[in-house]
Amino acid sequence: SCLQLGLERFHGVCILGFNSAEWFIADIGAILAGGFAVGIYTTNSPEACHYVAESCSANVLVVENHKQLQKILEIQHKLPHLKAIIQYGEELKEKRPNLYSWSEFMDLGRDVPDTQLHEIIESQKPNQCCTLIYTSGTTGQPKGVMLSHDNLTWTALAAGRFIMLKDAKEKQELVISYLPLSHVAAQMTDIWSAMTFGVQVFFAQPDALKGTLVDTLREVRPTAFLGVPRVWEKMEEKMKSIGAKSSTLRRKVASWAKGVGLQTNLKRMNGHSEVPMNFHLARHLVYKKVRKAIGLDRCTKCYTGAAPITRETLEFFLSLNIPVLELYGMSESSGPHTISLPHVFKLTSCGKEMTGCRTLIHKPDGDGNGEICFSGRHIFMGYLNMEEKTREAIDEDGWLHSGDLGKHDKDGFLYITGRIKELIITAGGENVPPVPIEDAVKGAIPLISNAMLVGDKEKFLAMLLTLK
Known part of the structure; x- marks a missing residue:
């Protein structure tokens, strides 16, 4: 046609x-x-x-x-x-x-x-462009990220294998398509990985993000689910408000179960395999019921990405025996680059790079923080009709410069610590990374949904706040 x-x-x-x-x-x-x-x-x-x-x-x-x-x-x-x-x-x-x-x-x-x-x-040809993802820059018009046939097919297979998606001949995986398909994350999960592994895709209602997503989750009961941080935060808020209305006994049981769940899962995360008896009891009394209520009772792969998520939200779900795993990447890397796994993850880390990908911390400081750079078959071809911008993004050695600051821990887990371009340089010449200060304010004042530190080239710092 x-x-x-x-x-x-x-x-x-x-x-x-x-x-x-x-x-x-x-x-x-x-x-x-x-x-x-x-x-x-x-x-x-x-x-x-x-x-x-x-x-x-x-x-x-x-x-x-x-x-x-x-x-x-x-x-x-x-x-x-x-x-x-x-x-x-x-x-x-x-x-x-x-x-x-x-x-x-x-x-x-x-x-x-x-x-x-x-x-x-x-x-x-595999190396020809077939898809454009328009990504907004901090300045100017969006850039058209050129992805090739090979970028899409290689990444879909590599990411699917890495998170152990089952082929349809072995087991039918189910996902819900609701995040914008103009974004690389939704395209990779809903179209390309789904085609590669024969995943069954269900379409949510257009008002999914306004509240109907939970109904779709309950109906579909997906085996894998990707939510941006706001989706997980909304679920957390809803569950807390429902919990607050329940009887005193129920609240006490839930509180006990959450304590057991968090401690057991944190120990498990650090390599302890023994599971205490009270965890089995809590699973029977609380965790199974919670999972069923939000439609995640069959979900073995709960992921978050595209923006930073708070430790508080991660711990809330972990306490209910729902590990929400972080992944990290960008449009220019066809989506994912590092992925956490159910048996290999650390809270607030974005995991380890997918098989076949490499990570470089460029010009690290004394604490090991530097610019995160990627290499692999998932790296994009360049920006459409923007050769200069492409040269800024990919250096002569083929490394894609993310613009994100990060570091590895001793076990090779990647942590994002800020944005290079976000660095505020005051009129007094002080370099101020805003993210830790913004996070501290959000942590100290629960009413705040977002905080933005401003003051580049000024003699003082100020902060813009939005309420929940």
Whole structure:
């Protein structure tokens, strides 16, 4: 269907909508037809949509509904390469030239001979770009991260094997697709790893992050689940508020079980294998019921990533015998680089690098803190039409510079300690890393949801605070 619309090699097919089967089909179809698959955030303004669509010379735009269509119609006249718009989530409310419903789009390809598609597929090389992930920088417009066929397929297999995802022939893994597919983390888990291992994917409701996710979790009971820190924090808040309303006896039992759970799991984390009797009792009385209530009773792989998570939240879930494991990476590394495992993890660490990847701590200070650099087959090709930015990111030895500060402990676990660009240099010349101060304030004042230290080039420091 993309070919019938005149999709040219290395031109974009932009997809603007919530996670759905049509999103996956449009993405994979664009790649097989020789174009670039390009996700656009549903929250983007018309101007932000225009920037992405223009920079990837989009031939085709796929939108979910009338609301998203309006954004594109507003900027259509400024997209010289655009040949067609497809709307998939609801019936078209208006007829326009080159505007198609999903069923009309599917019908377009019926008369295109298979040989034409096969020739394009055969001509594609593993090292050619097939996907663009637009990542926001601290300054200026988003950069188009070019990922190759090999980046995606190698990373999906390497990450899946590393976390011991089972192949569908052995055991059916289940995941929920709800995080934005324009983000590399969701694409890697929901599309590429799922295809590689035959994982069954369930689509959440579009309002998942506004509260319906727990209902979907209970219904699906996934075997693997990736949540950004805010998802875990919301679950924690909900569970605490429900717990506060229960009877005194129940609260006492829960408090006892959480104490046992945290101590046992911390010992287990440090290599102790013996499990006390009271842990088995607590599992029967509390942990199993909690897991079932939030739909994680079958989940053996609970992950968090994309942003820092607090130790308090990690300990809360660990006390309920739900180890939430951290992973770390970036769009430029096709998603993951280091991953924690159920039997190999440390609280607040991002784990160890995946098999086949290497980590370098660049110019470490006296405490071992330096810039985290990556190397491996998961490293991106470069930024679309931004050679200078690419040279800034990848040095002459092939190391990708993350811009994050971190260090390894004696066992090889990676810890993120801050951002290079975040370093505040006051008017007095003092170098102030803001993250430890922000974390200390958030730890001391439970009412605070976020804290931001400011004062670069100033003679004083100030802090912006938001309430929960």
